[in-house]
Amino acid sequence: MPDNSNSKDPLERLFEKKARDYNISFNEADWEKLEGRLNLLDKEIATRRKLVWIAAASLLMFSLLGYFTYQNYTGIKQLSRQLNNEAIPNEQLDISTKSDSSTEESTPVSGEGQNQNKGTAATLDSFRDAANTSANSGNSKIAGQSSNNGGYRQQKYKGNHSLAVSGMTPNELTVSALPCQRCPVSGAPLIDSHPGLTLLREQAKQGKDETPVFIAGQEFAGINNSHSNSSRPFSRFSFGLLAGPDLSTVGSVSDFYSPGYTFGLRAEFNLTSRLSIVTGIQQSRVYYTAGNSEYKPPAGFWTNGITADETIGNCLLLDIPLGFKYNVKQYSGSRFYATAGLSSYIMLHEDYRFQYYGRESELVEGWSGTTGTRHWLSNASFSMGYEFDIQKNWSLRAEPYLKIPISEVGWGNVNLYSLGSFISLSYKL
């Protein structure tokens, strides 16, 4: 690239020589203009990063929401399918809660009006009475017709499939109690329970035929079906193990340095079925980077008053949260919840590395120590989560959280922000 020929004329040689003999003094105003532009660029980068994190967090939450909603939907669909498949066919079992069903044959049956309302469960006694009435009238099949005369209800059946018995548990029902004394029954007891439908089959003890008979128990409309609520029993106490990644920063929710982690125990006391008090203890490893004005060690620490341009923090701390948890939306076997509370930090170990730009190397490079300082109620924490019951007393939770500072913490007196997500396993006592 450079032209090394010696053919330059005196003018060229003059300007080439003089151009190298520069003596230009520094102008502060030039630097201030550049500094302004650099600060603007930093803000743009910070805003862009913030938007990326918000977008990522929103995408994650919506994905989780969509995934669990889909899981719930497929679960419900599966149950409905099972229900439809295992329910007694309509032509054989007409259990309608409507009094004006045109498919039903309605025969007024006298009897005690144990259940006055439309759709109220018919008891076994009422069926027995009706069956006896039918039997006396020569009807060899099980209880007759649906009716709604303000009293009890009877159902008409065909074939060997029979009888709607509401509100009865299987062990309460014996062959001898069946109104259909002459209905063939056989087989070992088999109980299938579904919300709203109980099937059982019981060994015949009398009668010549031993053909299986299914006894269907159905809960009519208007009866509170306990299966429609959460399958978990209500309990006051629950405990959990939790763990997850942690992203911490200082000054604002941006410029994360490196992910850390959190793990610990959680305890809950349920005030109501929706509201709980939550506490626990968690150990966290946090990494962050702090600028010149964000890190404030004890007075007199810096060499000759020269502060570090950047500090990289690596801290181990105990987090003691205290707050409330509210189940915002409850489903059968899962729920969405939100928590809000305050965290107290106990600093176990702190390690800091200092960086200086364009300065001499005799400045202090780092500090570390086991301080044990306590910062009570120093951070506010918020989270939203999803809990999924995996068994009767066990559940899994996913819970993204955000912690914002109320007061400064640590040896460097920093305002510590934290983002992360817990995955926890809980046990209800």
Next chain:
Amino acid sequence: MFYAYGMSITLRYADSRDHAAEILNDAFMKVFANIKDYDMERPFKPWLRRIIINTAINHFRKYQSNGQQVELSNAITKIGNEESVISSISYQEIIEMVQQLSPAYRTVFNLHVIEGFKHEEIAKILGIAVGTSKSNLHKAKRNLQSILEKNLI
């Protein structure tokens, strides 16, 4: 540390000191934005120099359409070997002379005489013909001679 070095380059390409500072700041913004691409094994000054020169050329291209050709008097008098007089000219005076040239002449003069680019390379950088580069250099030197004579008189 690199401020004076950078200004010594941009002053030769700019119309004024403010313009030179603006070019220098643009160049440093590019340095900060691309610092991660800098190869630590290689010397920093040539890399910085290249960025500053490219930034200056970009400024020239931006103002090219608005630039006015400043024609000085055609009095051509060869400068004699008056070394004692010429050597007393300061760097600042040299810069002021160069800044009096039109942007097109000034850019070609700097690239060829100071930076050492060949005309073919200059033509490629500025997107002009080789002949135009040579012509602009000749005119720049002619104008500088006139300015020098004015200053010497």
